[in-house]
Structures are given as C-alpha cells and as structure tokens.
Amino acid sequence: MQILKKSVRLRFEPEFVLELEPSPHHPLTTPRYHYITISRYHHMINHMTINEIQDEIIDEFSFFGDWMEKYEYIIDLGKQLPLIEEQYKDEEHLIKGCQSQVWLQADQNGDQVVFTADSDAVITKGIIALLIRVLSGHSANAIADADLYFINKIGLKEHLSPTRSNGLLSMVKQMKMYGLALQAK
Amino acid sequence: MIKVPIAVDMEKVRADFPLLNREMNGKPIVFLDSAASSQKPQAVIDQLDAYYKQQNANVHRGVYQLSQEATTAFEKGRELAKSFINAGSLKEVIFVRGTTEGINLVASSFGRKFLQAGDEVLISAMEHHSNIVPWQMICEERGAKLKVIPINEAGELLMDEFDQLLTEKVKIVAVTHVSNTLGTINPVKEIIDKAHQKGVPVLIDGAQAIPHMKVDVQELDADFYTFSGHKMFGPTGIGVLYGKEEWLEQMPPYHGGGEMIETVTFEKTTYNELPHKFEAGTPDISGVIALGTAIQYMQTIGHEAIQEHEHELLQYATEQLKQIEGIRIIGTAEQKASVVSFLAEGIHPYDLGTILDKLGIAVRTGHHCTQPLMDWYGIPGTVRASLAFYNNKEDIDKLIEGVKRAIKMLG
Numbered sequence: 001m002q003i004l005k006k007s008v009r010l011r012f013e014p015e016f017v018l019e020l021e022p023s024p025h026h027p028l029t030t031p032r033y034h035y036i037t038i039s040r041y042h043h044m045i046n047h048m049t050i051n052e053i054q055d056e057i058i059d060e061f062s063f064f065g066d067w068m069e070k071y072e073y074i075i076d077l078g079k080q081l082p083l084i085e086e087q088y089k090d091e092e093h094l095i096k097g098c099q100s101q102v103w104l105q106a107d108q109n110g111d112q113v114v115f116t117a118d119s120d121a122v123i124t125k126g127i128i129a130l131l132i133r134v135l136s137g138h139s140a141n142a143i144a145d146a147d148l149y150f151i152n153k154i155g156l157k158e159h160l161s162p163t164r165s166n167g168l169l170s171m172v173k174q175m176k177m178y179g180l181a182l183q184a185k
Numbered sequence: 186m187i188k189v190p191i192a193v194d195m196e197k198v199r200a201d202f203p204l205l206n207r208e209m210n211g212k213p214i215v216f217l218d219s220a221a222s223s224q225k226p227q228a229v230i231d232q233l234d235a236y237y238k239q240q241n242a243n244v245h246r247g248v249y250q251l252s253q254e255a256t257t258a259f260e261k262g263r264e265l266a267k268s269f270i271n272a273g274s275l276k277e278v279i280f281v282r283g284t285t286e287g288i289n290l291v292a293s294s295f296g297r298k299f300l301q302a303g304d305e306v307l308i309s310a311m312e313h314h315s316n317i318v319p320w321q322m323i324c325e326e327r328g329a330k331l332k333v334i335p336i337n338e339a340g341e342l343l344m345d346e347f348d349q350l351l352t353e354k355v356k357i358v359a360v361t362h363v364s365n366t367l368g369t370i371n372p373v374k375e376i377i378d379k380a381h382q383k384g385v386p387v388l389i390d391g392a393q394a395i396p397h398m399k400v401d402v403q404e405l406d407a408d409f410y411t412f413s414g415h416k417m418f419g420p421t422g423i424g425v426l427y428g429k430e431e432w433l434e435q436m437p438p439y440h441g442g443g444e445m446i447e448t449v450t451f452e453k454t455t456y457n458e459l460p461h462k463f464e465a466g467t468p469d470i471s472g473v474i475a476l477g478t479a480i481q482y483m484q485t486i487g488h489e490a491i492q493e494h495e496h497e498l499l500q501y502a503t504e505q506l507k508q509i510e511g512i513r514i515i516g517t518a519e520q521k522a523s524v525v526s527f528l529a530e531g532i533h534p535y536d537l538g539t540i541l542d543k544l545g546i547a548v549r550t551g552h553h554c555t556q557p558l559m560d561w562y563g564i565p566g567t568v569r570a571s572l573a574f575y576n577n578k579e580d581i582d583k584l585i586e587g588v589k590r591a592i593k594m595l596g
Binding site: 013067099101 | 275533538551
C-alpha cells in the first residue's frame, strides 16, 4: 500500500473524482489514509470484496488507542462526507429513528448497487460512511448475503442495537432489502 | 417489615443506592436519568427479596395463614399509598402497572361512559405521549375531539388560552403536574379549580411530580391522579391511580377477570366493590409491598429535605450549563422541578448523549416521548439531565465537564 504524505486527487472520468489524504489520526509513516470523495459515485471503484473492505476497516481501527480517538475519527468521517444529494432528503428516503434520522438512496449501475445516505447526527453519519464504504458498489447478491462483522470488531455494536433506535439498524436492513429485491429481478 | 434507615445527610442517603457504585464504560456512573426511572434503595431491594423468600402467596383468596399474611402486607401497601397522597379512602387507591395504565384506564372507562360525539377532551402541549395517545384513541372511538392548551417559549401553559378552551363541550381535562421534558411545574390547583367551576373533572399525570414534591390529592381536589412506582424509588411494573369514589363508582370496569367480580354466571356478572372492580387478575403483590417500602423510605427523608436539595442542584446545573458557550436551555419556566433540558449549538442531541455515555454520564437524549412539544420548539430533541435526591454537586460538575469535552469533539 502506498504511503501518502499529502493529499492526492485521482480522477476517473467522467463520473467521479477521488481525493485521498493522510488520516489526521495516524502518523504519516503508517499506510493509513481516508478518502474524501467529491462525487457520490466514488463507490464504483470498489474492486475489493465486502469482506476485504471490512478487514481493512478493522485493521485501521486497531490503531486507535482509546474510544476518544475512535470517535474523533468517526466524527471526522461524519463531518467530511457529503453523502446524499439534497433532493433525496425527503420523506420517501427517510428512515425514522427515535434518536436520529437517516436518509437512504439506492441506485443501480450495471450489476452494482450504489448507496448514498445521510443523517442529522454526525456520529450516525460517520458510521453510515463506514457502512457505505463496505456495502456500496457491490452486486445485489453480495449485499444481500453480506455478514457485517466489522461493526462488532471495531466496537461499535451498540450503535446498531435495536434499543438504540438511531435508524442505523433499519438502514442496514433496508440496504439488504434493496440487494434482495434487485437480486430477484 | 424491613426497617427503613433514618437518613438526613444526603451523602448518606446516596449510599443507600447500591447501583450508584457501579461503573459505566469504565467510569464511575453519573446517573442523571431519574426522570426515566429512578434507582432503588437497599430497603426496597431487600423487601422484594424478603417477600419472595418468606411471604409469597396469592392474595385475597387463601384461607391459609401464608396467603393471609401476603394479603395483609399487600393491603398495607394500599394504606401507605393512601396516606402518601392523602386520599380520602382506600377505595380510591387503585393499583395499576404505572402512569400509562392509569391514564389508559381513565380514558377508556370514563370515555366509554361520559364521552359523546362532539365532546372535547382538553390536554396540554407539553404532555407525554402516554397522556395524549389514550385520549386520541377514545376520542376517535367516541367521535370526540382532542383540544390542546398551548404554551409559551419558556414552557409555561397559557392560562388565558386555557380559560378560552374550557367550554361546555369539554368533558375532562388531563394535564401533567410536572413536564418530563421541560421540568415545568404546572399550576394544577388553578386548573382544577377552574375546571370544577364548570363541573369538569381533571386528571393529573403525576409521574414526574411524585418523586419530588408532596402531593395531597384532597387539597388539590384532583378527580384523578396517577403515578408510577419505578420513578419514586420503587419497583417497575407498579403504579397508583387515585380516583374520586364518585367517579370510580360511575365508571365501568376496565379489564375483566378474577378479583374484579362479585358473582359470575354465563348470563350476567356483577362486579366487585372498589377498588377491586378495577384490579382484574392477580396484582403485582411484591410490587405493591415494595412500593410501600419506597414510600416509607421517602417519608423518612422527608419532602422538604428532598425538595431543598434538588432545587439547589437544579439551580447549580442550570447556572453552570448557561456558562458554556452555545448552550440553550429548553424550558425556562419560573416554577421548575428536577429536569434540565438543553441543546448545544450545531450539535445533535444524539451525538452529545453518545459522548457523555462514553464518559460514564447517563442522560437521556431525543424527544422524551413528547414529539408534539419538540415540533412546537422546532427541534429534533434535547439532552435531558434529570435529578433525584441521591445526586450531588459532583455529578453536576462531571456533567458540565463532559458537555464541554463533547462540544470540543463535536463542534
């Protein structure tokens, strides 16, 4: 893996631009980075499998010393990513949670399903960014069958518990439903 | 009976609550969610234990000694509840599962008997869902309308509007004594007096008042007053509905079953006397007995000491929060009890609550089951810190420190 010393910008014409920058939470000597996308179609570059991405995230999170670092990173993800276009933040795309709200939009691109989502709470949004990184840009089959073990492994299980009622669990269910529905087509 | 410890020093009182010794997320717990459910003193826990070890038997039916003992202990719970709220008679003290069931009982039973098409039920803008939905359900069934007393920005009822809304169409008024979201203490005596001038009965949701202040239902002249045991240091699953005998006698039973009958034939059943008419099935025997212990426990500390201590803490918390830049207090009524709701500018309550949780601080975030109230303020919810007499200044200091830290992370 390439070590990034400064931001780089990768252009995949015509649909998306990908920006990579060193993660502020890791020393530059470690091969860690996170990406900020400008286009919502960045997910299409997923050449890794769902499990490979999950393992990558688990590996990234293993470098955090305590919960503060972990949450700062999630908050960062939540703040930086423009996840959904405003037009989709409507009733139709809304997943109501008791605590926070989530909007989810699914597009089909060839045999890939591309998700965009958003939330009114930044921690929820940061976790959404991770879920999208894992699930978006894969086949309906792969999404429907995905076992999202990374959430447990990185210690964010509580955010996907039904009692938390932040819309995340419903969002994951909804994403899988899209997968199932498209699989059936 | 378990002996209730005599305690006046609030730090000693705190030591009576074993749960407060535990940790949350690796930090000593700062419990500021008593408005959702309070912690239990050792005396209540011991009472539950003792009941199941030594007294457990069904009540009211047994000829054997054990059942009689259980019945005596159970009915002692009713006596304690009666004196706690100064009810006029034991017939007026009905055991329910909690405030929600108390309101559902009245809405359903009173509604079926007294509500007609075109009638109105008057509630307030700051009601908990449990004092909205049961009324909506019965209104829909009976073709009646739900009307709402509005509030001002501070979270106080607009009493002029109340006067206007109190027309001859209104058949019952149902308001909360203390708001679970804002902490507002409503002028329930004034509401009751005004309603009575028009012959309208009033139900008071006392869930948030009873753990914090002396309630005298006869002095208030409330027609119905209901509260939950678990918010006043008793067990979950037990609550009290006080109702004036004159109303309860006229109302049909709510649930059918054992205990509430006098004679049953397949043709006709006659109902038992009050309060049993409204207590179908085996009651929460251990809950009633331990609720009695919670009442004795509170009486030992004394309402004055409780109120004074909590008022001081609430003032302190409010002042400290106000000093943090970007904090907005939701609910600034003149008369408040034990609840401070707030928002940090640009920060979602869920995010703030999540960080506080990681710091070992238990607060509630969200709409607190008062969605219409949140809509009125145009906010998704609040962060709510709610107090009980076992809280101390150190808890508040930790909250303030936690809020500052969370704002730094999230802002």
